[in-house]
Amino acid sequence: MWHHHNYEAAAEMRKKYIPIEKVLTLVDPGESDVIMDVGGGDGYYSTLFAEKCRKVYYVDPSNPAVNLVKRRLSGTTGNIEIMQEDICTMKLPDDISKVFFSNSFHDIGCRENLIGRLSEASVNPLKFILIEFKKEASIGPPEYVKIDQDELDNIFGRNGYHLERREVLLEHYVSSYIR
DSSP states (O other): OOOOOOHHHHHHHHHHHOOHHHHHHHHOOOTTOEEEEETOTTSHHHHHHHTTSSEEEEEOOOHHHHHHHHHHHTTOOTTEEEEOOOTTTSOOOSOOSEEEEESOGGGOTTHHHHHHHHHHHOSSOOEEEEEEEOTTOSSSSOTTTOOOHHHHHHHHHHTTOEEEEEEEOSSEEEEEEEO
16 A cells, blocks of 8 residues: 655645645535544644534554644644544544545555444434545656546445546646535
8 A cells, every 4th residue: 555654745835736726625624524534634624624514533543644734733623623543444523514535545455434424323414525645746656656536436425426527737636526
């Protein structure tokens, strides 16, 4: 499985290639939303969403990532619950309204089952928002790890979701799915 743990490089890549306003438009965090940030990395999106929504579940299995987020939040997590867990095996909260993946879905081994598990666990209808590398992107993991847009549409389609909106960026695409 391909992984990168250089959070400074990831932050530079995000700044250079991902227009935050487009991401915020697709996520559309509202004050009643509970957002799960899966593979939250450096916590950038979790802290951004936390300013606008009721609660954020930051989920990442990586000890370095979780420690980085804890240091950045300086012990005051506010409405962010930090969960150092494997998303494939953890007990899922039931109050989620949106699930967000930033360049992390391609690394999840249980992704096909995860969509169904999240949907079954939540008492709310879910919206999924994903940032993924284009197959032909010059950055990111090797091409065989990347998920192209049609493949992603098929994965969510098999789980009863359809594409709500997609923004195609220089090296990435951002997709949102609803039932």
